[in-house]
Amino acid sequence: MIPNQWYIILESNEVKKGKPVGFTRMGEKIVAWRDKQGNLSIMSDLCPHRGVALSAGKLKGDCIQCPFHGFEYDTSGNCTLVPANGRSAEPPKALHVKTYPTREAHGFIYLWWGEPQKEYAPLPWFESIGANMVYSTIQDHWKCHYSRAIENQLDVIHLPFVHYNTIGRGNRTLVNGPVAKEENKGKRDHLLNLWVYNELDNGQKSKRPLEMPDPNRRPSLQFHFPNLWQNWIADTVRALIAFVPIDDENTMMYIRYYHTICAPILRQLTGWTGSLANLVIERQDRRVVITQRPTRSDLDIGEILIPGDHPIVVYRKRRRELIEEAEST
Ligand code: FES
Ligand SMILES: [Fe+2]
Numbered sequence: 001m002i003p004n005q006w007y008i009i010l011e012s013n014e015v016k017k018g019k020p021v022g023f024t025r026m027g028e029k030i031v032a033w034r035d036k037q038g039n040l041s042i043m044s045d046l047c048p049h050r051g052v053a054l055s056a057g058k059l060k061g062d063c064i065q066c067p068f069h070g071f072e073y074d075t076s077g078n079c080t081l082v083p084a085n086g087r088s089a090e091p092p093k094a095l096h097v098k099t100y101p102t103r104e105a106h107g108f109i110y111l112w113w114g115e116p117q118k119e120y121a122p123l124p125w126f127e128s129i130g131a132n133m134v135y136s137t138i139q140d141h142w143k144c145h146y147s148r149a150i151e152n153q154l155d156v157i158h159l160p161f162v163h164y165n166t167i168g169r170g171n172r173t174l175v176n177g178p179v180a181k182e183e184n185k186g187k188r189d190h191l192l193n194l195w196v197y198n199e200l201d202n203g204q205k206s207k208r209p210l211e212m213p214d215p216n217r218r219p220s221l222q223f224h225f226p227n228l229w230q231n232w233i234a235d236t237v238r239a240l241i242a243f244v245p246i247d248d249e250n251t252m253m254y255i256r257y258y259h260t261i262c263a264p265i266l267r268q269l270t271g272w273t274g275s276l277a278n279l280v281i282e283r284q285d286r287r288v289v290i291t292q293r294p295t296r297s298d299l300d301i302g303e304i305l306i307p308g309d310h311p312i313v314v315y316r317k318r319r320r321e322l323i324e325e326a327e328s329t
Contacts, residue, residue: 001026001245002319003326004114005226006123008242011137011254012104015040020064022055026113027247030100031055035062041075042111044098048079054097073097107135108242108254114326121188124224129238135256136271138279142286145296146227146243146251147319152289153229153241154180154221154315156196157308162284166277172198176207179215180311182318192318193219194311209310223315225322236260239278249295255282 009025010032020033022045029045031054045053047066056067063072063080071091072081079095081087101112103123110123142149152158156178159168176197183191195215197207223229231239238258243251257274261267294301299316 001113002226002322006103006110006121007113007227007245008108008254009111009244010109012107012109015109018059020055020057020059022053024246025111026245029053031064032109033059033064035075039075040102040104040109042100042102043077046097047071048095048097071095124226124228126222126224126230129240129258132260133236133238133258134260134262134267135258136275137254137256138275140253140255140279140282140286142251142253143249143290144251144292145248146245147297148289148292148295149243149251149253150223150227150229151297151312151315152285154192154194154223154311156198156311159198162288163281166281166284172200174199174201174204174206175308177209177212178308178311179209179212180314182314190225192223192311192314194221196220206307208307225318253282255279
């Protein structure tokens with residue numbers, strides 16, 4: 001994990017009012033719940049009294065109640081009641097549940113993974129997704145580290161093989177570039193933009209990334225650290241993926257299909273069709289990616305890379321930089 005980042009971890013509608021829900025995210029058991037006003041709280045799913053999962057408990061007013069001995073905790077994790085000590089007794093301060101800073105936007109729940117900050121960075125998002133666009137989401141579980149799932153979406157040389165009968169049809173095995181450019185480097189809205197120039201191999205030489213002219217069109221793919229990606233299919237059509245880390249060996253893919261068709265039945269139909277196409281394509285990817293070893297990517301993991309792997313290298317370098325940056329503060 002890259003520390004000190006906002007990670008998309010859930011969709012807002014996965015946490016309803018009136019019922020706590022347990023999840024595993026970033027290798028930790030967490031419980032998500034809402035108070036009566038709908039304010040979201042995400043905390044460690046572990047009662048500090050005797051280690052029971054709070055997600056098995058229930059909500060009492062604006063507190064979560066542990067199912068074992070009825071201790072209650074508020075949204076900031078402080079214990080407000082120890083029934084066995086009596087209502088008039090002040091609960092011990094040590095009874096505190098770890099909470100995580102959270103935000104909600106674009107139908108996603110973001111969690112801050114790292115040190116608490118005086119001022120938090122803006123949430124990762126693609127501003128090019130217009131307010132007029134609607135989406136439908138599917139979730140798919142991949143048994144791999146989230147970095148491998150991300151790299152797969154930056155990998156353009158797999159297209160004619162993994163997707164030979166879908167998006168990689170046409171046998172364009174020769175890869176020029178690809179061009180990978182970082183935008184706003186060093187800033188919070190840092191983007192990795194990618195342009196694809198695959199073509200049929202007629203015996204010509206492939207061009208290396210540095211031999212490619214400056215692209216004069218919008219990128220085909222964009223990645224936003226730490227876990228958000230979009231395929232810019234058209235100005236009004238996008239595939240978006242949030243690569244949600246469950247733990248070191250499991251990732252939940254939140255795959256959205258964005259479009260602008262809003263008429264009631266057509267909207268659903270378009271959403272289903274787009275999502276189905278996304279599912280077929282990403283299942284082709286999943287079959288291969290979950291076999292990669294080592295399961296987690298990094299610089300210097302012994303892979304023999306070629307010029308077409310350029311975007312993977314850019315991703316790995318920036319990822320390492322962000323980790324080192326966070327560790328040195
Ligand atoms: S274990 Fe939670 S109240 Fe005792
Ligand atoms: Fe793919």
